[in-house]
Amino acid sequence: MTVLTDSVESMEQLAVAWRAMVLDRDGEADVRDLPGIAVRWADCRFAFWNCVTLTEAGVDGALLERRLREAGDIMRSKKQLGFLWVFEELIGDGARAGLEAAAERAGLVYAFPGTGMAGDLLPLPEPVHPELTFVRVSTDEHLQAYADINSRAYGFALEDGRDGLVGSALWKDGVHAYLGLRDGVPVTCAATVEADGRLFVVLVATDPGWERRGYGEAVTRKALHEGARATGLTRATLHATAAGAPVYPRIGFRPNSPMHFFALKG
Numbered sequence: 001m002t003v004l005t006d007s008v009e010s011m012e013q014l015a016v017a018w019r020a021m022v023l024d025r026d027g028e029a030d031v032r033d034l035p036g037i038a039v040r041w042a043d044c045r046f047a048f049w050n051c052v053t054l055t056e057a058g059v060d061g062a063l064l065e066r067r068l069r070e071a072g073d074i075m076r077s078k079k080q081l082g083f084l085w086v087f088e089e090l091i092g093d094g095a096r097a098g099l100e101a102a103a104e105r106a107g108l109v110y111a112f113p114g115t116g117m118a119g120d121l122l123p124l125p126e127p128v129h130p131e132l133t134f135v136r137v138s139t140d141e142h143l144q145a146y147a148d149i150n151s152r153a154y155g156f157a158l159e160d161g162r163d164g165l166v167g168s169a170l171w172k173d174g175v176h177a178y179l180g181l182r183d184g185v186p187v188t189c190a191a192t193v194e195a196d197g198r199l200f201v202v203l204v205a206t207d208p209g210w211e212r213r214g215y216g217e218a219v220t221r222k223a224l225h226e227g228a229r230a231t232g233l234t235r236a237t238l239h240a241t242a243a244g245a246p247v248y249p250r251i252g253f254r255p256n257s258p259m260h261f262f263a264l265k266g
Helices: 002-024 061-076 099-105 140-154 158-165 215-231
Strands: 030-034 037-041 050-054 083-087 108-120 133-136 176-182 185-195 198-206 235-241 254-264
Touching (some): 002 037, 002 050, 002 108, 002 185, 002 235, 002 254, 061 083, 061 108, 140 158, 140 198, 176 215, 215 235
Parallel strands (some): 050 083, 198 235
Antiparallel strands (some): 083 254, 185 198
């Protein structure tokens, strides 16, 4: 039961945090809570802001097939590409093994894995790294640097990442977003945002040329430290990619649900 409760928390954190991220962007934002599906779709070029996720716990095979078809139909109705996020622990044991096959029948293809994580780990001490200085994001120049680091780290076109962040008022004020600079050049970034009584970690990335130096962990600790200091919150959640998953337990996060990201078939 604890695992399921943690997985529900992870899914709900996505729905809450992504509502703010999506509504922040100009364009045709679609924010709806449908039976079994949460739609958080900015319809911008930054694919991470175009999200559909399944919200029911313990779904059987027949209901899973139906929800996947409905999610695929929503995704096909949009101008821009995005992802369906599926939290594995919310799927009933009998249906879990058939997830990818059911997604295939719904016109979806597995894109990459992730892991939901959470922890009662705050406050953290002020972080230091001998090669980095930290700057809070407060200008469009900072936002462009933040976007470009994410684009290079996750394989997006630079203009796609910029479409997700540049010009945002939320990211200059409501989000605790930080750049890590090496010799004055932004090389890593992380942010936290308040989401239903927790700090949600979002868009952690390190420029591929500067990986494996502890930069991502350091800037994540900075975003958590400053977010906790500003809000007084003690619990934090995140969704990790495969690259980031080994880092976060060192900070104090515990994995809860494996995640599956699906895209529309070519």
